Amino acid sequence: MTTGSPIRSTERPDTPTSIHVAPTLAAALDALNEYGAAGSAFAGGTWIMRSPIRHEQMKAHYVAIGRIAELTTVRIGNDAVEIGAAVTHVALATALAGLPEFAVLANAAGRSANPAIRSMATIGGNLSTSEFAAADCVPALLCLDAEVEIAGRDVRERVSLADFLRSRSSFAPGRLVTRIIVPRGERKSAHIRLPLRSAGDYPVAIVSLAASIDAAGRVRTARIAVGSVEPVARRWERLEAALVGRPLDAAAAARAAAELAGEFVGRDGVDAPAWYRVSVLPGLVRRATIAALSS
Ligand SMILES: Cc1cc2nc3c(=O)[nH]c(=O)nc-3n(C[C@H](O)[C@H](O)[C@H](O)COP(=O)(O)OP(=O)(O)OC[C@H]3O[C@@H](n4cnc5c(N)ncnc54)[C@H](O)[C@@H]3O)c2cc1C
Structure with missing residues (x-):
C-alpha cells in the first residue's frame, strides 16, 4: 500500500x-x-x-480510510457522542468505558468476534456490510436512536440508522459513512448475544435493550432491537410498547416477548435454523432486562 x-x-x-x-x-x-x-x-x-x-x-x-484523523476519533460532547466511521471496536469500547449510559454499545463493541478482529473491524464497516446479519453494533445503535452521516464529494447528509439500513445496499458509488452520532441521555441498557460453538464467533441471535425510567420506577421509553435473527437487525416496537408505563421486570418482559416472538421470520443458516433463532428470543430478552437493571 x-x-x-x-x-x-x-x-x-x-x-x-x-x-x-x-x-x-x-x-x-x-x-x-x-x-x-x-x-x-x-x-x-x-x-x-x-x-x-x-x-x-x-x-x-x-x-x-484507516489513517484519516477525522474518521478515527470518538468525540464525547454534552448532547451526543460522535464516532468516526473508522473507529475500531476495541477503541470504541475503550472510549465508552466510563459512560454507563452507553453500556449497550460498549458491550456490543467490546464483546463482538474475538480480540484480533475487534482490533481491526470498524464501526463503519459493521454498519455498511449489508450481507452481514450478525453485526453486533447495529442493534446496539438502533436502540440508542443513532444517526449516520454520509459524505460524497459534494454532499454531506445525516439519516437515521433505520433509514440507512434500508438504503445501504443501493449506496451510490463515491459515498462514505463518515460518522455515527448517538444522543446522550440517562438510560439503562444491555447487549446480550448468543454465540454457539458451531457458529464460530458469530452470534445466532442478539437482543439490545435501552430504557429510561421515570421517578416512580416505571419505564418511560423503551428501545429493543433484535439482530442476527432476520437478515437485517430491527427494532421490536410491539415489545417496546408492552414495557412502557410499567416497572422494568425481567419475567414480565420475557412473557411479553414469548407472546410477540411470532412476528419474526428467522433466517436459516449453517450455524442455526430459523426456528431456533426465534425461539431463544424470550430468554435473551429476560437476560437483557436483568443486565440493564444492574447497569
Ligand atoms: C471470524 C470473524 C468473526 C466475526 N465476528 C463478529 C461478531 O461476532 N460480531 C460483529 O459485529 N462482527 C464480527 N466480525 C466482523 C464482521 O464480520 C465484519 O467483518 C466487520 O464488521 C466489517 O468491518 P471492517 O471495518 O473490517 O469492514 P471492511 O471489511 O473494511 O469493509 C466491509 C464492507 O463495508 C464497506 N465499508 C467499510 N467502511 C465503510 C464506510 N466508512 N463507508 C462506506 N462503506 C464502508 C466496505 O467497502 C466493504 O464493502 C467478525 C469477523 C470475522 C472475520
Whole structure:
C-alpha cells in the first residue's frame, strides 16, 4: 500500500488491482469518485479479506480510510457522542468505558468476534456490510436512536440508522459513512448475544435493550432491537410498547416477548435454523432486562 497514490498489481484476477491509502477525507472521496462502481472503502478489511471464502469477487480498487484523523476519533460532547466511521471496536469500547449510559454499545463493541478482529473491524464497516446479519453494533445503535452521516464529494447528509439500513445496499458509488452520532441521555441498557460453538464467533441471535425510567420506577421509553435473527437487525416496537408505563421486570418482559416472538421470520443458516433463532428470543430478552437493571 502507498499513501496518496495507488499501487497496481495484476497478478491474480480475484485480487484488487489497487489499494489507495487516503491521507484525508477529501482525498478518499476524490478517489472513490474516480473509481465509481469499481471501487469501495477498505476499513478494517475483516469482511473484504474473506471475500474468497464467500466466493465473492473483490472490487478492482479499494480506498483505505484507516489513517484519516477525522474518521478515527470518538468525540464525547454534552448532547451526543460522535464516532468516526473508522473507529475500531476495541477503541470504541475503550472510549465508552466510563459512560454507563452507553453500556449497550460498549458491550456490543467490546464483546463482538474475538480480540484480533475487534482490533481491526470498524464501526463503519459493521454498519455498511449489508450481507452481514450478525453485526453486533447495529442493534446496539438502533436502540440508542443513532444517526449516520454520509459524505460524497459534494454532499454531506445525516439519516437515521433505520433509514440507512434500508438504503445501504443501493449506496451510490463515491459515498462514505463518515460518522455515527448517538444522543446522550440517562438510560439503562444491555447487549446480550448468543454465540454457539458451531457458529464460530458469530452470534445466532442478539437482543439490545435501552430504557429510561421515570421517578416512580416505571419505564418511560423503551428501545429493543433484535439482530442476527432476520437478515437485517430491527427494532421490536410491539415489545417496546408492552414495557412502557410499567416497572422494568425481567419475567414480565420475557412473557411479553414469548407472546410477540411470532412476528419474526428467522433466517436459516449453517450455524442455526430459523426456528431456533426465534425461539431463544424470550430468554435473551429476560437476560437483557436483568443486565440493564444492574447497569
Ligand atoms: C471470524 C470473524 C468473526 C466475526 N465476528 C463478529 C461478531 O461476532 N460480531 C460483529 O459485529 N462482527 C464480527 N466480525 C466482523 C464482521 O464480520 C465484519 O467483518 C466487520 O464488521 C466489517 O468491518 P471492517 O471495518 O473490517 O469492514 P471492511 O471489511 O473494511 O469493509 C466491509 C464492507 O463495508 C464497506 N465499508 C467499510 N467502511 C465503510 C464506510 N466508512 N463507508 C462506506 N462503506 C464502508 C466496505 O467497502 C466493504 O464493502 C467478525 C469477523 C470475522 C472475520
